[in-house]
Amino acid sequence: MPAVQLERVAKRYGAVEAVRDVSFSLPQGGRVALVGHNGAGKTTLMKLMLGLARPSAGRLLVLGRDPSEGAAETRRRIGWLPESVTFNGALTGREILRFFARLKGENAAAADAMLDRVGLAEAARRRVGTYSKGMRQRLGLAQALIGAPRALLLDEPTTGLDPEMRQGLYDILAGLSGAGTTVLLSSHALEELEGRVERVVILDRGRLVADGTLAELRALARLPVRLRLTLAGATPPDWLASAGGLRRIAARAVEIPCAPEDKMALLRRAAEDPAITDIELQAPTLDELYAHFLRGQGGERGGTA
């Protein structure tokens, strides 16, 4: 049974269609990112999964239950990190986390262990009002993780985290999903998702425009790869100069776009030509993929939807 299942879900707020006809499912232990511009419907989808909003149409199951029933047992098994998390600044990190632990039926030791896990052990006895943004975000994450949730919904969890903390967060998420927790996170920071989630669901103005592994989405988008070639001299060889899209990027380096099916032929030719001394291959970035699907050029949905 999937951990989360959405069938033709819609959510309207008056005239605003925040979510339109969205269907996808998340397997148990899956690590999936929801990406989209501001207002794409990411937070609304999470609120529907939490039972904080009811769908205007369609069917939604989380851990096998309709979240709008608000069953206490289901709520206890879902961890949530809201987009802008706020805590009472007069309390210490330890007091706050112990409070959340009690709400989830966990003991104080579990709260302290979680503070350690998110790197806040040393700051545990400090008031949260003195915490940096990144520290508050980590406290929010600890709050979401407490109680061994079966499903974890994280709304832009890496906002305010430096690269090291971000890596730490993704390491924690990998460990959790390896142990069977389903992780859904929303993000604007597409590049950081590479290698850190198994699947990406792209939303645009409430609609699902793509759903698949990064490799599947890349294949579907058929975006050109780019070859960066270092030249032995200042002038590129004739065959290269006459190829379309050649761009000079340095005194002795050029870049050329190349359709995926032409890549090997171009590489062979470049490798054999002594006028070329080095070759670098640049795959389409996640941002290019994202732009492609938002332009609607891909049209159909791909992957495992």
Ligand SMILES: Nc1ncnc2c1ncn2[C@@H]1O[C@H](COP(=O)(O)OP(=O)(O)OP(=O)(O)O)[C@@H](O)[C@H]1O
């Ligand atoms: N309670 C509400 N009442 C009215 N409109 C709402 C409500 N909640 C969300 N919306 C609208 O629904 C749309 C989707 O909003 P949502 O917050 O889900 O987007 P998002 O993808 O999370 O955006 P962001 O990246 O900015 O957080 C937006 O147009 C928003 O204004």
